[in-house]
Amino acid sequence: MISRRRRYEILSERSIETLIYLCGISAIIFVFGICFFVFREGLPLVFKEDTNFSLGKFFFSTEWFPTSMANKRYGALALIVGTLTVTILAMVIAVPFALGATVFLSEFCGGKFRETLKIVIELLAAIPSIVWGFIGLTVINPLIIQVFHVPVGLNALNGAVILALMAMPIMVSIGEDALKAVPDSYREAALALGATRWQMVFRVLLPAAKNGLLAAVLLGVGRAVGETMGVLMATGHAVNIPFFRDDGSFNWGWMFESVRTLTATIAAELGETSQGSDHYRVLFLIGVLLLSITFVINLTADLVVKGIRKQK
Amino acid sequence: MNERDNSITTRDLCLWYGKFQALINVTINIRHGLITSLIGPSGCGKTTLLRCFNRINERYGYVTTTGEIKLLNKNIYDPDVSLIELRKSVGMVFQRPNPLPISVYENVVFGLRIHSDRKPARSELDDAVEKALTEVGLWNDLRDRLDTKATNLQLEQQQKLCIARLLPLKPEIILMDEPCSALDVEATRAIEELMLSLKGRYSIVIVTHNMAQARRASDECIFMLLGEIIEHARTADLFLNPKNPKTAEYIEGRYG
Numbered sequence: 088m089i090s091r092r093r094r095y096e097i098l099s100e101r102s103i104e105t106l107i108y109l110c111g112i113s114a115i116i117f118v119f120g121i122c123f124f125v126f127r128e129g130l131p132l133v134f135k136e137d138t139n140f141s142l143g144k145f146f147f148s149t150e151w152f153p154t155s156m157a158n159k160r161y162g163a164l165a166l167i168v169g170t171l172t173v174t175i176l177a178m179v180i181a182v183p184f185a186l187g188a189t190v191f192l193s194e195f196c197g198g199k200f201r202e203t204l205k206i207v208i209e210l211l212a213a214i215p216s217i218v219w220g221f222i223g224l225t226v227i228n229p230l231i232i233q234v235f236h237v238p239v240g241l242n243a244l245n246g247a248v249i250l251a252l253m254a255m256p257i258m259v260s261i262g263e264d265a266l267k268a269v270p271d272s273y274r275e276a277a278l279a280l281g282a283t284r285w286q287m288v289f290r291v292l293l294p295a296a297k298n299g300l301l302a303a304v305l306l307g308v309g310r311a312v313g314e315t316m317g318v319l320m321a322t323g324h325a326v327n328i329p330f331f332r333d334d335g336s337f338n339w340g341w342m343f344e345s346v347r348t349l350t351a352t353i354a355a356e357l358g359e360t361s362q363g364s365d366h367y368r369v370l371f372l373i374g375v376l377l378l379s380i381t382f383v384i385n386l387t388a389d390l391v392v393k394g395i396r397k398q399k
Numbered sequence: 400m401n402e403r404d405n406s407i408t409t410r411d412l413c414l415w416y417g418k419f420q421a422l423i424n425v426t427i428n429i430r431h432g433l434i435t436s437l438i439g440p441s442g443c444g445k446t447t448l449l450r451c452f453n454r455i456n457e458r459y460g461y462v463t464t465t466g467e468i469k470l471l472n473k474n475i476y477d478p479d480v481s482l483i484e485l486r487k488s489v490g491m492v493f494q495r496p497n498p499l500p501i502s503v504y505e506n507v508v509f510g511l512r513i514h515s516d517r518k519p520a521r522s523e524l525d526d527a528v529e530k531a532l533t534e535v536g537l538w539n540d541l542r543d544r545l546d547t548k549a550t551n552l553q554l555e556q557q558q559k560l561c562i563a564r565l566l567p568l569k570p571e572i573i574l575m576d577e578p579c580s581a582l583d584v585e586a587t588r589a590i591e592e593l594m595l596s597l598k599g600r601y602s603i604v605i606v607t608h609n610m611a612q613a614r615r616a617s618d619e620c621i622f623m624l625l626g627e628i629i630e631h632a633r634t635a636d637l638f639l640n641p642k643n644p645k646t647a648e649y650i651e652g653r654y655g
């Protein structure tokens with residue numbers, strides 16, 4: 088009797104261990120599975136002969152005509168530039184706001200108000216991206232037309248504003264952690280020397296937390312690069328490098344040009360391709376490109392954060 | 400006693416952390432130019448009292464204070480008192496050395512930088528650094544390493560640096576909260592010598608758990624218990640013939 092019970096216990100313990108182990112490695116399996124799948128669908132095009140596709144054109148040509156009957160062309164440069172433009176513009180808008188919000192949250196307000204504010208900011212993160220798309224179409228679009236007197240409001244700026252709003256919450260919450268990680272003794276040291284709170288923030292806290300804040304920004308960038316639905320609806324969806332006019336001169340109104348991002352292209356076109364076609368595969372290649380970008384960004388953010396831990 | 404001899408006086412000072420009263424009717428006269436030590440068992444309010452003198456307790460929103468604190472005969476709760484000026488003239492050294500995570504040089508000139516309206520001249524800063532570091536006995540060790548990050552120094556050096564960074568602001572009073580508790584015997588001795596050499600120009604108030612240190616280094620001694628002042632006397636008197644039996648019990652090591 089006793090021995091049997093023991094065996095049962097050992098068995099159940101083993102099986103629970105295995106289960107937990109499986110749960111643990113499932114994340115890894117999924118990530119590798121997804122990578123494998125995306126690569127498998129995309130890469131064959133790179134090695135395929137008798138096609139209009141070439142890697143050189145993919146990266147350096149702006150001609151994106153994947154459905155042309157006579158002459159299919161797969162130049163993704165305009166899409167890459169579109170993604171970069173919208174993302175960078177979004178960061179230019181979001182970083183100052185996020186930084187301000189972070190500092191305000193962690194240093195200038197307390198108690199109930201701070202908790203409320205944090206919840207609201209987290210709610211911002213929970214808004215589905217399609218809803219942001221609506222807002223881009225129906226709120227920001229007319230706003231841009233009115234304020235800047237431009238003919239269309241669906242453009243790089245619109246997409247960037249939406250991305251900024253979407254990337255803010257993650258930047259604020261990671262940034263706040265970074266500020267929280269600065270030892271209180273630094274604050275007291277500065278205050279006891281007669282620093283004002285602003286001096287304390289600018290001279291002590293921000294330098295001390297700079298790695299964590301950088302990681303926060305990077306994660307925001309990662310979020311922005313990968314975002315699809317909102318920008319699909321808000322950017323106007325035109326394959327276009329916004330910086331040059333037709334005559335080749337620099338276009339100062341570039342933020343009011345419609346652009347298209349890598350993600351939006353996949354979302355809009357994948358449904359209409361036949362599986363295994365060149366068009367299908369090139370969209371997966373774009374997926375590979377996006378994966379690589381976000382992978383590098385997240386890895387950098389991770390290393391930066393690790394750097395902080397090591398310093399301590 | 401002459402009014403001008405007092406550097407810190409409090410009257411009926413009470414302090415609450417939320418509902419908990421940490422200081423009860425504290426009335427003291429701390430004399431100018433001397434080293435005064437605050438002793439008492441753990442949790443009796445020494446740190447709290449010390450942190451009243453530069454009003455840094457007010458960082459916590461839930462602190463309430465009543466009563467009067469005068470520094471150099473100026474009530475520090477008067478509306479015309481600037482917190483910044485107050486903290487400039489009252490330096491504080493913390494229990495754990497807390498140099499800022501910037502270079503040694505920048506640590507020493509931090510005060511000058513934040514308190515001057517114009518950008519201080521380089522030569523002015525250089526002089527201040529040399530003077531302050533010399534005064535705390537770090538100049539010879541660190542003169543070639545002024546760019547080192549201060550948090551990488553040895554603890555003793557860090558604590559001396561924390562004292563050095565107060566000096567360019569020419570404080571009247573230096574508050575020290577167990578400045579040696581993180582240091583070894585050698586370093587403790589060095590800090591004590593430093594205190595003795597600074598005495599006279601500055602009034603020093605030091606919190607300590609170390610009876611021997613209080614005896615060695617201080618001119619006057621204040622014994623606290625559960626938020627109240629029990630006895631304030633010249634150090635020799637307090638240790639040799641304490642008036643209050645509780646003081647006697649404490650210095651004989653019966654509690655705390």
Ligand SMILES: Nc1ncnc2c1ncn2[C@@H]1O[C@H](COP(=O)(O)OP(=O)(O)OP(=O)(O)O)[C@@H](O)[C@H]1O
Pocket residue numbers: 416419421439440441442443444445446447448459608
């Ligand atoms: N920030 C705070 N919030 C709430 N209560 C506090 C705070 N700081 C101190 N106290 C309480 O006030 C009392 C006095 O604390 P204080 O730190 O002044 O004692 P202390 O004499 O310095 O002790 P120690 O010798 O351990 O440093 C203690 O009971 C402590 O729990």
Ligand SMILES: [Mg+2]
Pocket residue numbers: 445446447576
């Ligand atoms: Mg204490």
